[in-house]
Amino acid sequence: METVSAGTMECRLCLGPAPAESAVSIFQSDLHPERLEQNIRTYCQIQVRRGDGLPDAVCLPCKTDLESLIAFRKACLRSHETSQLKLDDGLKIKTEEFLLER
Numbered sequence: 001m002e003t004v005s006a007g008t009m010e011c012r013l014c015l016g017p018a019p020a021e022s023a024v025s026i027f028q029s030d031l032h033p034e035r036l037e038q039n040i041r042t043y044c045q046i047q048v049r050r051g052d053g054l055p056d057a058v059c060l061p062c063k064t065d066l067e068s069l070i071a072f073r074k075a076c077l078r079s080h081e082t083s084q085l086k087l088d089d090g091l092k093i094k095t096e097e098f099l100l101e102r
Helices: 035-044 060-101
Strands: 008-010 017-019
Touching: 035 060
Parallel strands: none
Antiparallel strands: 008 017
């Protein structure tokens, strides 16, 4: 997509202006080549394809929001797993107590 103004790109997620020097490429990363692209697909349920005519970058606030969403989801899943383990342990104890009473 065209740049918004000189030195500014449009963010793929919020469509707001993203300074070119701080915009983050969706499709290229030195450390994790497809991670941002995959995270947008997985957590935002948005299909992104290189060359689809839409912006190829995101602004830093959107990247930060996506990272926060991912961290929040992981924390929720960990808490859920812990809750399930506690529930399972509680049921085991009650079952053992019931069997001992008999």
